[in-house]
Amino acid sequence: MENESPYPRCQVDASWVTNSPFSGGGFVLELAPGTVTYGSIGMDQTMSPMHAEFTIFLYAMKNSLQLGVTSMSFESDCLQLNEFTHLLSLFTVFSISFIARERNVRADFLAKGARSKNSIFSHVDSVIPGWLVHKANIFILN
Incomplete structure (x- = not known):
């Protein structure tokens, strides 16, 4: 049943x-x-x-x-x-909130860079991916 x-x-x-x-x-x-x-x-x-x-x-x-x-x-x-x-x-605390696009520049840049590679891949590291290093200044927050 x-x-x-x-x-x-x-x-x-x-x-x-x-x-x-x-x-x-x-x-x-x-x-x-x-x-x-x-x-x-x-x-x-x-x-x-x-x-x-x-x-x-x-x-x-x-x-x-x-x-x-x-x-x-x-x-x-x-x-x-x-x-x-x-x-x-599995999270003890979880929230989702909206942030303005100008505050989401790093994730947006990674997403656009990933799309432009035209391939299936995964990258998780504390280091900026090599294919984005030439534009690493975008990752410096004010």
Whole structure:
């Protein structure tokens, strides 16, 4: 027998296919047994299935809050979202905050440099990657 989730719960899913101008998303919000709200959205095609899944996840969260529900168990069959929640649970303190682009110059520079390499690779080190050393002055913060 499948393990039933506690209430309230919200199941989310996205539909994404290659070469389509649209993606879709849906959610089923169960506040209690027999009390169900259904939601769906059609949206412009997203960059990936993960983006579509995250978009419907945010949509479901907003709708839950509009209904005054601030305690929720979200469920998804998207493995990347499940990996995110698992990793999130391993932190003793976790926060996400917005910073202005001009305060995010180093990470932005690394991202653009990685994209311009046109290859699949990974680099994690306390040293600036050799292919970016010629522009290392960007890493000096004022």
